[in-house]
Amino acid sequence: MKIVGISGSIVGSKTRTAMNYVEKELLDKYSEVDWTLLDLADFDIQFSDGRNYLEYEGDTRLITKAIMEADAIVIGTPIFQASIPATLKNLFDLLPVNALRDKIVSMVITAGSSKHFLIAEQQLKPILSYMKAQIVQTYVFIEEMDFHRKEIVNDDISFRIARLVEDTVVLTESYAKIRTDKENEYDF
Amino acid sequence: MEQYRIKKEDGIEFGLYTLGDHLPNPHTGERISAQQRIQEIIELAKLAEQAGIHFFSVGESHQEYFTTQAHSVILAAIAQATERIKLSSASTIISTLDPVRVYEDFATLDLISNGRAEIIAGRASRVGLFDLLGYDLKDYEELYEEKFDLLLKINEKEIINWSGKFRASLKNAKIIPRPLNGSLPIWRAVGGHAASAIKAGIAGVPMQIAMLGGPAINFKYSVDAYRQTAQEHGHDPSTLPVAVAGFFYVAETTQQAQKEVYPHINLGMELINGHGYSKRGFAQGADNRDVLNVGSPQQIIEKILYQYELFGHQRYIAQMDFGGIPFDKLMKNIEFIGNDILPALKKYTAK
Numbered sequence: 001m002k003i004v005g006i007s008g009s010i011v012g013s014k015t016r017t018a019m020n021y022v023e024k025e026l027l028d029k030y031s032e033v034d035w036t037l038l039d040l041a042d043f044d045i046q047f048s049d050g051r052n053y054l055e056y057e058g059d060t061r062l063i064t065k066a067i068m069e070a071d072a073i074v075i076g077t078p079i080f081q082a083s084i085p086a087t088l089k090n091l092f093d094l095l096p097v098n099a100l101r102d103k104i105v106s107m108v109i110t111a112g113s114s115k116h117f118l119i120a121e122q123q124l125k126p127i128l129s130y131m132k133a134q135i136v137q138t139y140v141f142i143e144e145m146d147f148h149r150k151e152i153v154n155d156d157i158s159f160r161i162a163r164l165v166e167d168t169v170v171l172t173e174s175y176a177k178i179r180t181d182k183e184n185e186y187d188f
Numbered sequence: 189m190e191q192y193r194i195k196k197e198d199g200i201e202f203g204l205y206t207l208g209d210h211l212p213n214p215h216t217g218e219r220i221s222a223q224q225r226i227q228e229i230i231e232l233a234k235l236a237e238q239a240g241i242h243f244f245s246v247g248e249s250h251q252e253y254f255t256t257q258a259h260s261v262i263l264a265a266i267a268q269a270t271e272r273i274k275l276s277s278a279s280t281i282i283s284t285l286d287p288v289r290v291y292e293d294f295a296t297l298d299l300i301s302n303g304r305a306e307i308i309a310g311r312a313s314r315v316g317l318f319d320l321l322g323y324d325l326k327d328y329e330e331l332y333e334e335k336f337d338l339l340l341k342i343n344e345k346e347i348i349n350w351s352g353k354f355r356a357s358l359k360n361a362k363i364i365p366r367p368l369n370g371s372l373p374i375w376r377a378v379g380g381h382a383a384s385a386i387k388a389g390i391a392g393v394p395m396q397i398a399m400l401g402g403p404a405i406n407f408k409y410s411v412d413a414y415r416q417t418a419q420e421h422g423h424d425p426s427t428l429p430v431a432v433a434g435f436f437y438v439a440e441t442t443q444q445a446q447k448e449v450y451p452h453i454n455l456g457m458e459l460i461n462g463h464g465y466s467k468r469g470f471a472q473g474a475d476n477r478d479v480l481n482v483g484s485p486q487q488i489i490e491k492i493l494y495q496y497e498l499f500g501h502q503r504y505i506a507q508m509d510f511g512g513i514p515f516d517k518l519m520k521n522i523e524f525i526g527n528d529i530l531p532a533l534k535k536y537t538a539k
Contacts (some may be wrong), residue, residue, distance in 0.1 A: 049325055053314045054462050055251075068462050096463070186467045188446040 008088035100133035194468030199537030203243030207255025227303030239526030267301035279310030310377030355488025436506030
């Protein structure tokens with residue numbers, strides 16, 4: 001099982017911090033998982049110009065290919081200006097319309113305040129649905145006050161990350177099984 | 189229709205198209221050499237002619253897993269090896285070529301083949317060739333429209349005055365050689381979207397529409413919109429042929445055809461598009477209402493006739509060599525087409 005984590009911004013540290021927790025939880029409990037964390041701050045990704053994702057080169061191709069080859073994706077994103085960051089939106093624009101079909105996608109949201117808690121519902125989920133993702137319904141929403149010096153200091157958040165990781169793995173296994181059973185019904 | 193060398197009384201034409209794909213065989217993982225692949229394409233065209241197939245076309249694709257970048261060169265070899273079958277590109281990417289050179293090539297092909305050449309001009313589903321040939325992807329739309337328009341103008345007149353954005357101006361330029369009968373059939377390659385079909389209607393040129401999956405009825409809107417737009421722009425739709433293109437594979441039974449071809453189409457799609465062909469979508473393709481022409485000869489006949497009822501098109505062209513299908517299987521397909529499918533189509537559609 002391949003799971004790709006995305007830290008969806010090139011500025012700030014909170015999303016990356018949260019994703020480090022996701023990573024630790026996943027590696028501690030599910031050593032069999034092939035995990036890759038892609039922090040968009042580490043890559044030079046071009047804006048989408050409409051071509052097929054296989055025709056990009058460099059980091060753009062590396063990132064899009066990694067996403068396309070994943071069984072599950074954990075998207076970490078901050079909220080900027082009542083929106084997901086453009087860096088993350090660009091990632092979706094680089095991919096084909098049905099890119100997330102047969103993939104489980106879960107979300108970790110970081111934001112300055114609770115005022116932004118509906119952004120995931122109103123912006124991120126519609127994109128994921130359109131791209132045919134199987135969304136883990138419950139996401140982790142983390143506020144400014146839950147962090148202190150690049151650590152999560154609210155136990156509730158840690159528990160929620162643990163559950164998110166578990167849900168992501170369980171759903172990925174379950175859907176893979178459902179799909180295999182269904183595929184096996186065909187005789188070609 | 190005569191202008192496009194199509195006779196209504198002959199009924200629907202049956203053609204083949206190859207994109208010159210050069211993919212590994214999914215069962216063995218092995219890939220034949222580019223040389224062998226090209227020789228087999230030429231051989232396929234010869235066999236197609238012997239079986240009575242009306243039309244053979246070769247696509248241009250500048251990317252990994254393809255061999256027919258120089259498609260007009262291969263068409264010239266086919267022209268020399270055959271006598272009757274119509275020959276065309278499918279498609280020529282006019283956006284990144286010089287229409288003058290394309291016309292020179294295809295007019296020459298027409299002379300070599302004694303009046304059998306056509307051009308189907310498209311605008312590239314893949315854009316790697318923009319970088320390769322030195323064009324800017326930002327000009328995607330405009331490059332195509334300008335160059336396609338110039339190609340049509342060259343076809344109309346031997347001496348041409350023209351100026352545009354993407355090519356040096358032409359002043360009293362004589363474009364030679366001229367095709368055998370003065371002009372070539374030039375078609376517009378149309379993708380799934382109706383907007384594309386509408387543009388073919390505005391230009392009043394024949395349209396070839398690609399149908400790679402899904403219910404045939406989904407494409408009816410494009411065909412109808414094409415004819416309606418043509419009419420609105422002063423063209424007579426009854427003189428404008430329509431061709432439809434899609435995946436094809438025939439075997440004794442539908443089940444066998446599915447079994448034989450699925451691994452090829454699936455791996456081909458995966459390598460080229462990054463996504464395989466879903467088994468569910470493929471299974472649905474067995475329904476007569478679906479465009480996927482994979483099945484027994486009888487089922488293929490029924491499907492083509494069903495589409496003929498829907499679209500009233502003049503030509504069906506089949507892609508049956510996608511995904512490293514071994515040549516002996518292609519020969520068997522041609523046998524089925526010649527022995528079973530063509531006679532039935534003629535019986536039901538010739539007037």
